[in-house]
Amino acid sequence: MTTMTNPDVGRVEPRTGMRIASYLLAEYLERLGVEVVFGLCGHTNIAFLDALGKSKVRFVSSRHEQVAAHAADGYARASGKTGVLLTHLGPGLTNAATGVANAALDSIPMVVIAGDVPSYYYGRHPHQEVNLHQDADQFQIFRPFCKRVYRVDRAADLPRTIERAFHLAQTGRPGPVLVDVPMDFFSSDLPADAFHQAPASVARPALSPAAVAQIVDTLAGAERGVIYAGGGVLSSRATDELRALAEALEIPVAHTLMGKGCLPEGHPLLLGMTGFWGTPIANEKCRTADVILAIGTRLAEANSSSWDPRYTFAMPPTRLVHIDADPSEIGRNFPTELGAVADAKLALGQLAVAARGRGARRRDGLRAEIASAHKAFAANWAEQWESDQYPLRPERILSELRKAVPEDGFIVTDVGWNKNGVGQQFAITIPGTFITPSGLATMGFGPAAVLGVKLAQPKRAAVALIGDGGFSANPSVVATAMEAGLAVVWVVMDNAGFGTIAGLESMHYGSSYGCMFERDGAPYRVDYAAMARACGARGVLIGAADELHAALREALANDTPTVIQVPMENVPTPTPGYWNINDIYRQGS
Numbered sequence: 327m328t329t330m331t332n333p334d335v336g337r338v339e340p341r342t343g344m345r346i347a348s349y350l351l352a353e354y355l356e357r358l359g360v361e362v363v364f365g366l367c368g369h370t371n372i373a374f375l376d377a378l379g380k381s382k383v384r385f386v387s388s389r390h391e392q393v394a395a396h397a398a399d400g401y402a403r404a405s406g407k408t409g410v411l412l413t414h415l416g417p418g419l420t421n422a423a424t425g426v427a428n429a430a431l432d433s434i435p436m437v438v439i440a441g442d443v444p445s446y447y448y449g450r451h452p453h454q455e456v457n458l459h460q461d462a463d464q465f466q467i468f469r470p471f472c473k474r475v476y477r478v479d480r481a482a483d484l485p486r487t488i489e490r491a492f493h494l495a496q497t498g499r500p501g502p503v504l505v506d507v508p509m510d511f512f513s514s515d516l517p518a519d520a521f522h523q524a525p526a527s528v529a530r531p532a533l534s535p536a537a538v539a540q541i542v543d544t545l546a547g548a549e550r551g552v553i554y555a556g557g558g559v560l561s562s563r564a565t566d567e568l569r570a571l572a573e574a575l576e577i578p579v580a581h582t583l584m585g586k587g588c589l590p591e592g593h594p595l596l597l598g599m600t601g602f603w604g605t606p607i608a609n610e611k612c613r614t615a616d617v618i619l620a621i622g623t624r625l626a627e628a629n630s631s632s633w634d635p636r637y638t639f640a641m642p643p644t645r646l647v648h649i650d651a652d653p654s655e656i657g658r659n660f661p662t663e664l665g666a667v668a669d670a671k672l673a674l675g676q677l678a679v680a681a682r683g684r685g686a687r688r689r690d691g692l693r694a695e696i697a698s699a700h701k702a703f704a705a706n707w708a709e710q711w712e713s714d715q716y717p718l719r720p721e722r723i724l725s726e727l728r729k730a731v732p733e734d735g736f737i738v739t740d741v742g743w744n745k746n747g748v749g750q751q752f753a754i755t756i757p758g759t760f761i762t763p764s765g766l767a768t769m770g771f772g773p774a775a776v777l778g779v780k781l782a783q784p785k786r787a788a789v790a791l792i793g794d795g796g797f798s799a800n801p802s803v804v805a806t807a808m809e810a811g812l813a814v815v816w817v818v819m820d821n822a823g824f825g826t827i828a829g830l831e832s833m834h835y836g837s838s839y840g841c842m843f844e845r846d847g848a849p850y851r852v853d854y855a856a857m858a859r860a861c862g863a864r865g866v867l868i869g870a871a872d873e874l875h876a877a878l879r880e881a882l883a884n885d886t887p888t889v890i891q892v893p894m895e896n897v898p899t900p901t902p903g904y905w906n907i908n909d910i911y912r913q914g915s
């Protein structure tokens with residue numbers, strides 16, 4: 327094994343064979359294939375920054391750790407690799423918490439390296455230490471949303487802790503792992519070969535032959551079977567296998583928000599998204615199914631219409647077969663006839679092979695029924711897709727985006743109309759091109775995650791479709807994109823408020839108090855396009871509906887990041903499903 331890639335740094339001390347840990351760590355990341363570390367500096371991590379600066383690993387510096395965490399998350403989703411985040415201690419780590427938790431709830435692999443106080447000051451309560459209950463206690467803050475939190479207590483433990491972190495982040499159900507490093511350990515001497523152990527490659531679990539036979543029998547014998555695909559199908563790159571299984575048995579496919587893209591839009595067996603913001607045909611076919619094979623999903627609340635049997639899933643009488651990477655997801659919300667712990671790609675591949683040539687019950691008219699249901703639902707907004715009104719209808723923004731962005735371009739959403747509308751109405755044909763925060767549904771994800779997406783796939787378009795609330799949560803992304811040379815496009819759907827919540831409040835309480843952007847009782851609008859120009863980026867304020875198409879085309883053709891601000895009417899996304907919160911609100915005097 328070579329111990330050095332750069333002759334100028336971290337020289338092996340000839341007498342002792344020792345080198346400084348931070349340089350060894352940077353070289354280890356190189357060997358693991360880490361291309362980029364996202365983060366923000368502080369006095370606790372500059373020793374490692376110096377090493378990164380002298381390595382082949384790129385460091386992308388952000389202005390806020392939440393931005394860096396979302397960017398690492400977006401990078402992981404678009405590259406299929408583990409995202410890597412570097413933070414300072416105390417406020418640096420706490421700022422990152424939201425982004426790391428967002429990754430955790432969407433099962434995104436991430437390694438977080440945080441600087442901490444010098445180890446020899448434990449007990450003395452040094453600068454910026456979190457210590458109200460225990461010395462150097464900041465790592466505990468990440469416990470509820472990390473697969474594991476490590477505080478390194480001896481410099482010699484750093485190599486194997488980092489190796490464990492990469493191993494754990496990727497194996498089983500992926501997620502973030504924290505390695506909390508007292509700053510003196512970055513500068514300590516370690517044997518030149520200390521980082522010798524690479525994470526093991528792990529064979530992923532497949533279905534047993536008996537489970538394959540049972541599941542295929544059940545599906546082939548079903549009268550009204552449905553395959554229900556979650557984000558796990560996309561993250562395991564299993565869409566070809568899913569399609570093969572669905573076509574072999576002529577079974578329709580519904581999906582979760584994160585499962586969107588599991589079959590290309592227009593596939594005759596594709597029912598669409600389920601749940602509150604889903605499509606009527608997907609909810610109906612799931613609710614009336616005799617058998618559902620759910621795979622790579624945790625059957626979460628929004629997608630399941632709060633598990634109310636009147637809307638999306640009625641299990642029983644529907645029989646549920648559930649395949650997931652995480653055994654704890656099986657059987658939580660619905661009685662399950664058969665649960666299986668397996669990788670989605672392997673499992674769907676096995677099922678597709680076993681199903682081929684098996685034939686299924688005749689499903690005359692199924693494809694025609696699906697096509698006409700899609701047509702009927704889309705008729706509800708067909709007019710809005712063409713609408714010339716100003717401020718624009720949100721549907722018109724979607725239609726211009728679909729025309730302008732190449733099929734393999736990425737649409738990264740935030741929360742609000744953008745996420746719900748894209749999930750329900752926007753055609754995705756290439757798997758993985760729709761990136762969205764589902765589990766934590768973090769406002770502020772989209773503007774930042776798109777940075778990591780573009781970095782992972784520089785040749786492909788990367789557009790963040792976000793509300794003005796989401797954009798103004800993290801506007802420093804523009805400066806970061808400029809510094810990092812990332813030609814991303816942010817389309818800001820500007821309704822001068824937290825529109826989705828304003829709509830909810832006015833529906834139940836007749837007012838949107840606290841949800842709209844106002845000054846002296848009048849709508850308060852920010853010139854986001856001018857903000858972008860102040861950063862040296864391009865900023866375009868749309869003045870009429872027919873300006874949007876050209877603005878998008880120009881932005882996508884340009885090397886400079888662009889903010890396109892689109893004044894938009896605040897209207898709700900259609901809700902064919904159900905969300906129990908609407909039964910909770912009570913108005914008093």
Ligand SMILES: Cc1ncc(C[n+]2csc(CCOP(=O)(O)OP(=O)(O)O)c2C)c(N)n1
Pocket residue numbers: 740741742743744766767768769770792793794795796797819821823824825826827
């Ligand atoms: C960090 C965070 N805070 C609050 C919320 C609750 N929330 C969900 S949607 C939403 C409004 C988002 O506003 P905007 O980005 O302008 O999009 P719009 O709803 O107007 O389409 C809020 C505040 C959240 N999801 N995340």
